[in-house]
Amino acid sequence: MSLLRQLPRARPYVCQQCIRKQRTTIEGQRQKGTWGQKIMDPARAAAQWEQRANKIKNGQEKSMLTILEERGFVKDVAGGREQLDWLLTQKDIGAYVGVDPTAPSMHVGHLLPFMALFWLYLSGYPSVTLLGAGTVLIGDPSGRTTERARQADDVRTMNILNMRRQIDQLWTHVKCLGIKHRFPAEISRTRMALDNHTWLQNLSAIELMQQVGSGMRLGPMLARDSVKVRMENGEGMSFSEFSYPLFQAYDWWWMYNKHGVQLQLGGSDQYGNLCAGMDAVSYMRRTRGDQRVGAEDDIANATFGLATPLLTTASGEKFGKSAGNAVWLDKEMMNSFDLYQYFLRTADNDVERYLKLFTFLPIQHIDLVMESQRKDESKRTAQHVLAKEVVELAHGAEDAMKAEAAHKEAFSQGTHTFSLFGLRKAFEEIKKKEQPDKVDEAELKLLTYKKTYASSSTATGNSAEDSQKEASQIVTLPLPLLSQGSFPRVLHAAGLVGSKSEGQRLIAKRGAYVVLPNSGSLENPSGLKWEQIPEAISTTDPNQYLLDWRALVLRSGKSKIQICRIVTEEDFEKEGLTCPGWEDFKARRAESGEETQ
Numbered sequence: 001m002s003l004l005r006q007l008p009r010a011r012p013y014v015c016q017q018c019i020r021k022q023r024t025t026i027e028g029q030r031q032k033g034t035w036g037q038k039i040m041d042p043a044r045a046a047a048q049w050e051q052r053a054n055k056i057k058n059g060q061e062k063s064m065l066t067i068l069e070e071r072g073f074v075k076d077v078a079g080g081r082e083q084l085d086w087l088l089t090q091k092d093i094g095a096y097v098g099v100d101p102t103a104p105s106m107h108v109g110h111l112l113p114f115m116a117l118f119w120l121y122l123s124g125y126p127s128v129t130l131l132g133a134g135t136v137l138i139g140d141p142s143g144r145t146t147e148r149a150r151q152a153d154d155v156r157t158m159n160i161l162n163m164r165r166q167i168d169q170l171w172t173h174v175k176c177l178g179i180k181h182r183f184p185a186e187i188s189r190t191r192m193a194l195d196n197h198t199w200l201q202n203l204s205a206i207e208l209m210q211q212v213g214s215g216m217r218l219g220p221m222l223a224r225d226s227v228k229v230r231m232e233n234g235e236g237m238s239f240s241e242f243s244y245p246l247f248q249a250y251d252w253w254w255m256y257n258k259h260g261v262q263l264q265l266g267g268s269d270q271y272g273n274l275c276a277g278m279d280a281v282s283y284m285r286r287t288r289g290d291q292r293v294g295a296e297d298d299i300a301n302a303t304f305g306l307a308t309p310l311l312t313t314a315s316g317e318k319f320g321k322s323a324g325n326a327v328w329l330d331k332e333m334m335n336s337f338d339l340y341q342y343f344l345r346t347a348d349n350d351v352e353r354y355l356k357l358f359t360f361l362p363i364q365h366i367d368l369v370m371e372s373q374r375k376d377e378s379k380r381t382a383q384h385v386l387a388k389e390v391v392e393l394a395h396g397a398e399d400a401m402k403a404e405a406a407h408k409e410a411f412s413q414g415t416h417t418f419s420l421f422g423l424r425k426a427f428e429e430i431k432k433k434e435q436p437d438k439v440d441e442a443e444l445k446l447l448t449y450k451k452t453y454a455s456s457s458t459a460t461g462n463s464a465e466d467s468q469k470e471a472s473q474i475v476t477l478p479l480p481l482l483s484q485g486s487f488p489r490v491l492h493a494a495g496l497v498g499s500k501s502e503g504q505r506l507i508a509k510r511g512a513y514v515v516l517p518n519s520g521s522l523e524n525p526s527g528l529k530w531e532q533i534p535e536a537i538s539t540t541d542p543n544q545y546l547l548d549w550r551a552l553v554l555r556s557g558k559s560k561i562q563i564c565r566i567v568t569e570e571d572f573e574k575e576g577l578t579c580p581g582w583e584d585f586k587a588r589r590a591e592s593g594e595e596t597q
């Protein structure tokens, strides 16, 4: 840790005032800050930019593109790497990333192009986040093998509102992180959160076809993987999906004119859309009498696309999935504690790469963190830094502090006492389920909404069990599963292990824990304590660990916690639920005519 103390730059946290401001924003009022948004005298700003360009040319400073490359953001550059490098050095061009509100929240997989955009913003490039409330009506086929299910109007409206709020919050947190990591205050910064519905709703079909359609060639559009795959797998593609790139291209043209946006960033599945947009914008500039059109190599006014890589973990899994479900940024869908735990579980082989991608820590700082990490990997120093920074980005500084404190409390020196605020929330949810009339109206709305969302994601192929997990952090188990000797079965049913025998092995190596019932209650969870599930499986009865007769709290290893709500078999069936091993259990019970062990 002593190495970390020498760190030259980051403030421990942004000042109280910033946090207060941030909270005000979260509560819905937009803040007007001054940091980095100083309306600078244009001549002074230009002189400052020129000075920086000279430093880059003389090798005294790294170029913007080099910084992005060094941190792992660049997979492909459309329009030429050298040209973009030159342009970013020469001119404070505008940049944008778009996201369609296909769900109520972004997930961590979305973060990569956004992080690259935030770096541009913090370095002084006018930056735009674009919410695709217009394009979501069409549905982007990129990277998909099937057509998206149509969203109901009310679900779509909720998604749009939620994501808009989320993007606003992200911007506020980025600003706080910029202050914390001491990005210079004395530069001009512009950020915008736009919504393409504002211009697409007024766009006529004739205008779109005439302006954008004429500039797009069928050849490259048909050659795209997303189109070819659909033709080959027999799924086919609707014309509206096929025409999606036209709308994205029109967005770019609109922002090119209004805000000087010359760079679009996106995930690698967006590469085709980025190229199509560049072609369309250059066609429109030529045909619509853009004064700026110069010679063929008019790089100063050209457009560029930057595709970020598709992330996989060191073990080859797709990044951003936890137990098969997406890791959401919305704290109602994944609380700060769980988000913290997700990043804490990052493999040692991935953590340096993720620190570069998901934090604003300078590279030298990351080197120091890694040096300290290598001295004692078991401390997971790097994973803690990563987890805290990501929660701070997604949920804000206050929640990051709480998540860190909750973790420390939960896992401090093997005493395993906890008062997890996430757990407390979950307990409250259990109580609500049992007394639905006690839930206040706003919460009820949220729960109903989550249910709608869960059932709409069932339509896209998730099992009912997945949706149940998505809707809450709690699993529901039927009481008959709990009998003397059944802990391995319960661990399996709770989703903590893949099979009963894996459960047996986990208990044998003393890696399974359960909360002691007489150490607290749902009403007062702060005193609860963990106990290792005893090795003598056959004489242990999970029923003895029921909290207030309705919940069992289990843990596998250091951090995988599962809260189980226990209901009677009748209620379980009435709610249409199932869990791993349940069907099998019932079949064996019917066969033997008695309860199965």
Ligand SMILES: N[C@@H](Cc1ccc(O)cc1)C(=O)O
Binding pocket: 097, 098, 099, 100, 130, 132, 135, 140, 196, 247, 248, 249, 251, 252, 270, 273
């Ligand atoms: N098509 C992008 C989102 C997007 C929408 C509109 C744009 O102008 C740009 C990007 C996606 O699905 O990820």
